[in-house]
Amino acid sequence: MNKFFISLERTPERTERFRTVNAHVPGLVHAPGIDGSVLDIDGMKQQGFLREDCQFTRGAIGSGLTHAALWGTVAKSGVAAHIFEDDAFLCRNFEEESRRVIASLPEDWDIILWGNNSDTVLQFDLLPGITQCVATFSQDSVRAGIQTFRDMDVTSLPFRLDHTFGICGYAISPSGADKMIRSCLPMETTDLGYASLGGRVLTTTSIDHLMNMHYHEMKAYTCFPPLCLTDNLTAQSLNLD
Template identity: 45%
Template sequence: MDKFFISLDSAPERSETFQRLNAHVPDILPFKGLDASTVDLPAMQQAGLVSKNCTFSPADLASALNHVSLWGTVMRSGTSAYVFDDRAVLCRNFSEVSQDIIEKLPTNWDIVCWNWAGDNVMQYELLPGVTHATITYFQDSVQKHIKDFNTTGIASLPFRLVQMFGFGNYAISPSGAAKLIKSCLPLNSEEVLHYCLGGQMLQATDLSILLNRYYMDIAAFITVPPLCLSDLSAPV
């Protein structure tokens, strides 16, 4: 499987840090992403990628379009791929554990996410067909230890994903890429029912929220505990 991380011209220091902290995971290729300042909104609307009612910020819109572009690459190639953002820090044994998890997934898997925004909720199927579970972790504590996470070995299991916040580090299959492109485009700011928040409706202001509309309709999985964490110390 190919491995890509989204590299931005406006943040070369983040790309350098990503490559340094994740040097133990070989063959992760940079994918040159759109910066917020380079998004041509009228052109994207004309191309059918963004709807007129989309209220994503320029940064969130650029981020979403970068993932959509990678989904298109995966769909056309017919080969599954790993995708990372430039803030990811991967655990020491990420290559071995992630490969083992993918090999044990159903053959029709669409996407498996390696982490979520720990200071917000994530809901998954704890017991299939019986009960969901909702969890968070303590982001302040995570950030104190983030630079050492690449030396930490993790034992993790995949569970069916219901909803989560934070999106950017995952493996996606060609079928998953096709389903998400069909579901999410054109990008829009519809209201999304959040079971993980007790039935609240939230307007989709970024891709992470929009995707909560679709995880349960596809073969989406999350790893618990996470196999990577996000370094939030670098400026956006």
């Protein structure tokens, strides 16, 4: 499987940091992010990448289009791939454990998230069709321990995913990539209710919000505990550039 990581060409320090902290994982290929600051937004709408009502920031648009472009690469190649954002930290045995977890999935799997933002919730089926589980995390402890995490061997299990926030790292199959392209483009601003947040309604602001609308229609999974963490420094996020 290919391993792509997204990082803007104008932020070489982020690219270098990703390579340094994940030097234990072979074959990581830089996928230059689409720079939202220079996008022709009206042109993107005319080409069908954005709906007229899309109110995403330029950074969020660029990030979403970069993920979608990689989905296109995966769908066209017919080969599944890992996709990471440049704030991802991978555990020491990521290569071996991710391979083992994927091998345990049904052959027609679509997507599996290796991690998510630690300042939000993760909802998944602990027992399929019986027990939905909502997990919360401490972002402060994740940030404090993230360097130690790189030196850890993690044993994980896959669970059917309902929703979460953040796409710091995931694997996607050709069928999953095709489904995500069809489901998430054109990108739009809409309201979604989340049972895990007490029914709170959130307005979509990024591609991972749109992905939440479609996980239940797909063979979508998360792994627990995660094989990928992010320090989620929002001031430096691709979505806020």
